[in-house]
Amino acid sequence: MNCYECGQQGRTTPATAVCRVCGAAVCTDHVRTESKSLRESASPGKVTHDQPARQLTCPVCHAAEESS
Ligand SMILES: [Zn+2]
Numbered sequence: 747m748n749c750y751e752c753g754q755q756g757r758t759t760p761a762t763a764v765c766r767v768c769g770a771a772v773c774t775d776h777v778r779t780e781s782k783s784l785r786e787s788a789s790p791g792k793v794t795h796d797q798p799a800r801q802l803t804c805p806v807c808h809a810a811e812e813s814s
């Protein structure tokens with residue numbers, strides 16, 4: 747599978763990840779990686795020792811989540 751974002755730009759790059767939101771395949775240049783604690787923290791900034799979950803998204807969905 748090739749990167750969807752690169753495909754939009756007329757390029758062909760092997761994809762290394764899949765967006766968890768829209769399911770688009772993305773390459774290492776286009777993938778957005780976030781680490782979020784699955785447990786909601788009552789006080790922002792508080793350090794927790796929970797193992798954060800990895801969330802891979804494409805640039806489009808990353809921007810959409812940032813704006814929401
Ligand atoms: Zn790409």
Ligand SMILES: [Zn+2]
Nearest residue numbers: 765768804807
């Ligand atoms: Zn996406």
